[in-house]
Amino acid sequence: xxxxxxxxxxxxxxxxxxxxxxxxxxxxxxxxxxxxxxxxxxxxxxxxxxxxxxxxxxxxxxxxxxxxxxxxxxxxxxxxxxxxxxxxxxxxxxxxxxxxxxxxxxxxxxxxxxxxxxxxxxxxxxxxxxxxxxxxxxxxxxxxxxxxxxxxxxxxxxxxxxxxxxxxxxxxxxxxxxxxxxxxxxxxxxxxxxxxxxxxxxxxxxxxxxxxxxxxxxxxxxxxxxxxxxxxxxxxxxxxxxxxxxxxxxxxxxxxxxxxxxxxxxxxxxxxxxxxxxxxxxxxxxxxxxxxxxxxxxxxxxxxxxxxxxxxxxxxxxxxxxxxxxxxxxxxxxxxxxxxxxxxxxxxxxxxxxxxxxxxxxxxxxxxxxxxxxxxxxxxxxxxxxxxxxxxxxxxxxxxxxxxxxxxxxxxxxxxxxxxxxxxxxxxxxxxxxxxxxxxxxxxxxxxxxxxxxxxxx
Amino acid sequence: xxxxxxxxxxxxxxxxxxxxxxxxxxxxxxxxxxxxxxxxxxxxxxxxxxxxxxxxxxxxxxxxxxxxxxxxxxxxxxxxxxxxxxxxxxxxxxxxxxxxxxxxxxxxxxxxxxxxxxxxxxxxxxxxxxxxxxxxxxxxxxxxxxxxxxxxxxxxxxxxxxxxxxxxxxxxxxxxxxxxxxxxxxxxxxxxxxxxxxxxxxxxxxxxxxxxxxxxxxxxxxxxxxxxxxxxxxxxxxxxxxxxxxxxxxxxxxxxxxxxxxxxxxxxxxxxxxxxxxxxxxxxxxxxxxxxxxxxxxxxxxxxxxxxxxxxxxxxxxxxxxxxxxxxxxxxxxxxxxxxxxxxxxxxxxxxxxxxxxxxxxxxxxxxxxxxxxxxxxxxxxxxxxxxxxxxxxxxxxxxxxxxxxxxxxxxxxxxx
Numbered sequence: 084x085x086x087x088x089x090x091x092x093x094x095x096x097x098x099x100x101x102x103x104x105x106x107x108x109x110x111x112x113x114x115x116x117x118x119x120x121x122x123x124x125x126x127x128x129x130x131x132x133x134x135x136x137x138x139x140x141x142x143x144x145x146x147x148x149x150x151x152x153x154x155x156x157x158x159x160x161x162x163x164x165x166x167x168x169x170x171x172x173x174x175x176x177x178x179x180x181x182x183x184x185x186x187x188x189x190x191x192x193x194x195x196x197x198x199x200x201x202x203x204x205x206x207x208x209x210x211x212x213x214x215x216x217x218x219x220x221x222x223x224x225x226x227x228x229x230x231x232x233x234x235x236x237x238x239x240x241x242x243x244x245x246x247x248x249x250x251x252x253x254x255x256x257x258x259x260x261x262x263x264x265x266x267x268x269x270x271x272x273x274x275x276x277x278x279x280x281x282x283x284x285x286x287x288x289x290x291x292x293x294x295x296x297x298x299x300x301x302x303x304x305x306x307x308x309x310x311x312x313x314x315x316x317x318x319x320x321x322x323x324x325x326x327x328x329x330x331x332x333x334x335x336x337x338x339x340x341x342x343x344x345x346x347x348x349x350x351x352x353x354x355x356x357x358x359x360x361x362x363x364x365x366x367x368x369x370x371x372x373x374x375x376x377x378x379x380x381x382x383x384x385x386x387x388x389x390x391x392x393x394x395x396x397x398x399x400x401x402x403x404x405x406x407x408x409x410x411x412x413x414x415x416x417x418x419x420x421x422x423x424x425x426x427x428x429x430x431x432x433x434x435x436x437x438x439x440x441x442x443x444x445x446x447x448x449x450x451x452x453x454x455x456x457x458x459x460x461x462x463x464x465x466x467x468x469x470x471x472x473x474x475x476x477x478x479x480x481x482x483x484x485x486x487x488x489x490x491x492x493x494x495x496x497x498x499x500x501x502x503x504x505x506x507x508x509x510x511x512x513x514x515x516x517x518x519x520x521x522x523x524x525x526x527x528x529x530x531x532x533x534x535x536x537x538x539x540x541x
Numbered sequence: 542x543x544x545x546x547x548x549x550x551x552x553x554x555x556x557x558x559x560x561x562x563x564x565x566x567x568x569x570x571x572x573x574x575x576x577x578x579x580x581x582x583x584x585x586x587x588x589x590x591x592x593x594x595x596x597x598x599x600x601x602x603x604x605x606x607x608x609x610x611x612x613x614x615x616x617x618x619x620x621x622x623x624x625x626x627x628x629x630x631x632x633x634x635x636x637x638x639x640x641x642x643x644x645x646x647x648x649x650x651x652x653x654x655x656x657x658x659x660x661x662x663x664x665x666x667x668x669x670x671x672x673x674x675x676x677x678x679x680x681x682x683x684x685x686x687x688x689x690x691x692x693x694x695x696x697x698x699x700x701x702x703x704x705x706x707x708x709x710x711x712x713x714x715x716x717x718x719x720x721x722x723x724x725x726x727x728x729x730x731x732x733x734x735x736x737x738x739x740x741x742x743x744x745x746x747x748x749x750x751x752x753x754x755x756x757x758x759x760x761x762x763x764x765x766x767x768x769x770x771x772x773x774x775x776x777x778x779x780x781x782x783x784x785x786x787x788x789x790x791x792x793x794x795x796x797x798x799x800x801x802x803x804x805x806x807x808x809x810x811x812x813x814x815x816x817x818x819x820x821x822x823x824x825x826x827x828x829x830x831x832x833x834x835x836x837x838x839x840x841x842x843x844x845x846x847x848x849x850x851x852x853x854x855x856x857x858x859x860x861x862x863x864x865x866x867x868x869x870x871x872x873x874x875x876x877x878x879x880x881x882x883x884x885x886x887x888x889x890x891x892x893x894x895x896x897x898x899x900x901x902x903x904x905x906x907x908x909x910x911x912x913x914x915x916x917x918x919x920x921x922x923x924x925x926x927x928x929x930x931x932x933x934x935x936x937x938x939x940x941x942x943x944x945x946x947x948x949x950x951x952x953x954x955x956x957x958x
Contacts, residue, residue, distance in 0.1 A: 126950055133954030135920075144922070147558055147839040150586035151596060152603045169600060171590040174866040174873060178921030179836055181957065183950050187918060192873070 088161025399426025441491025562846025
């Protein structure tokens with residue numbers, strides 16, 4: 084498994100040109116405040132503020148053209164390091180780099196470049212607007228890459244499927260001591276329950292009805308517990324299987340406090356069987372049962388807010404998550420697994436569907452991200468002790484059209500429908516804000532910590 | 542007979558980039574690298590710094606032994622390619638062994654071109670292309686009192702500066718009317734020539750050596766104007782040319798170098814060539830050119846490696862763009878693109894005698910063709926992209942001349958960040 088790295092991201096829309104990043108860099112690296120010597124250069128242009136700094140390329144041309152062996156990419160950190168003792172000051176690296184990421188320091192003429200400040204970039208901590216961010220999600224991928232995949236290779240998900248990614252991540256984290264229930268939907272549909280007597284998983288898996296998933300899983304868990312076997316009993320169900328006919332067994336299991344982890348993969352419809360609407364399909368969306376034609380203009384009802392319904396069951400843990408925010412998702416997954424050892428844990432993950440929502444297969448993460456950045460989807464968590472709070476509050480959301488126009492299922496919307504959806508986003512936000520408590524100071528924001536650092540949570 | 546799926550001949554930038562590109566796509570296929578040098582890979586470009594003492598000779602290597610072990614590359618040093626048999630996919634090495642290949646890369650570089658001056662066989666002289674050359678020259682520089690450098694190219698100028706700093710009385714003899722004519726115009730070269738003159742070196746441009754003979758100190762150099770100079774050290778640095786003797790009878794097409802297509806493939810199946818031995822597309826013209834510079838060698842090697850491994854991500858070579866950087870007496874010069882100004886092109890110059898800075902921009906039909914600076918820093922890599930992408934810069938020409946650093950970065954941010 085390859086290694087992925089932390090990176091510094093720049094959002095031009097949030098930059099106001101204060102240059103504090105440059106001062107911080109210059110101070111950290113030269114001990115002086117001369118911003119001309121900073122290794123991050125923010126420049127005003129006719130198109131907003133722009134950035135010249137090292138991107139720590141995967142295939143670095145500066146390294147390829149260095150005649151002295153003075154530049155090398157560190158395989159562990161991903162940082163391209165400069166060795167001043169080897170450098171002959173020939174400047175060929177500045178000719179190799181197409182991104183102005185390495186340039187001479189005006190003070191001594193020797194090249195300088197960003198070294199990511201040993202994992203704690205000074206520029207990022209100095210940025211008051213959040214335009215610079217230190218993205219460390221790579222740590223998760225490096226860690227997860229070492230864990231066993233609990234599904235077999237070759238599951239037949241659609242190209243660009245978010246659900247396959249999500250369930251492989253989830254089960255890697257849950258590990259081999261688990262029983263998996265997966266009712267009709269995309270998860271078994273792509274082959275996880277198997278064919279011809281062979282399963283698509285490396286853990287025991289069963290295929291309940293849409294209606295009885297939580298009931299069957301609760302029975303399996305109770306029986307194993309009675310026999311003294313400690314397992315994580317997990318359901319991975321679609322939104323249809325959870326919010327429509329599956330709701331009564333889900334609600335019953337939550338009410339009884341069964342020790343289960345129930346994960347809903349919400350792709351807002353019955354995507355496996357031909358993209359029919361579910362009670363989680365949002366207003367205005369095209370589905371095969373809410374078609375677009377002369378009369379019909381997509382779904383006419385609003386989506387049911389299933390995770391809020393679960394909060395009202397006072398479950399041990401309830402959270403919403405998105406694969407575009409993996410640190411947040413992993414933090415919640417860890418808490419949900421822990422909660423399922425003593426009560427009912429419910430995790431609701433928004434899972435954009437490239438086939439049913441009609442967007443290009445390489446855009447899944449972008450669609451997931453836009454859903455959160457517009458507040459169409461809000462990321463929060465709840466437990467009975469601390470109440471509900473946002474884990475990734477978006478206080479200056481983009482207009483919902485930024486999300487809607489990313490996919491084909493909303494292409495037909497008229498002005499009135501868009502106004503309805505925008506109003507619904509604001510109404511949902513207001514309702515959750517009313518429920519939300521101030522973040523408890525006892526516990527930090529949901530944040531996945533490396534397993535090695537965690538103490539056992541029993 | 543030894544067999545390698547990939548056989549790479551040479552051990553400098555083109556060869557190393559090819560190895561890395563092959564391994565990126567094919568981590569398993571057997572790979573052998575044959576080099577006539579006895580050491581680990583190093584760059585000819587670093588050698589002037591070995592001569593000056595700036596670089597320790599044991600600290601210039603581009604890869605460690607571990608790298609080849611880790612990448613499962615058989616590193617076969619001290620063996621040159623002597624004969625190629627493409628009809629049976631095999632090569633003969635200088636130790637007599639034959640090695641069979643599926644795919645072969647010729648990245649054999651170049652050797653100093655020795656000028657055909659009468660008497661050159663009778664006198665001792667230095668060249669600078671290998672680490673052994675550099676160590677010999679370094680020892681000679683330390684002892685030299687009067688040195689003559691033939692050729693005012695990058696190698697000659699670097700060596701001359703080292704000799705000056707070592708306290709020798711130095712004369713550079715250049716046939717062309719200026720030094721560094723491949724990269725800089727007369728004004729820029731004038732800056733450089735003055736810096737040498739101020740440090741006590743003598744530069745004789747437009748002069749030709751007609752004869753060499755042994756002398757009491759070492760060498761007598763007879764010039765075409767009748768002058769005779771005496772020296773204890775003679776360095777010939779009049780350019781390089783590829784050694785292609787191994788091609789005899791192979792049907793691999795060659796001219797000044799080995800002719801290659803835009804994927805660095807020769808006219809013969811399973812044989813590629815890259816770097817200083819290859820003659821490839823010219824970005825600015827129709828005829829294939831020798832573009833013996835480091836960044837081009839690296840790029841050609843990368844393309845050849847990807848093509849050999851069947852990497853679908855390979856992109857055709859856009860053509861050679863001359864580029865180089867040059868440091869002299871604490872100052873720097875950067876050249877990107879071509880400086881000739883044919884019909885339809887326009888040039889702008891900013892010349893600051895007091896600051897000792899000079900900038901020249903050449904534009905053709907609104908597109909950047911070349912940019913040249915002395916003591917005027919700009920991002921050469923950004924400028925190269927502006928040339929390769931044929932970006933219309935006509936509206937920004939004044940700003941580019943006034944502030945090439947910021948203006949170039951603005952284009953970068955807008956077009957390819």
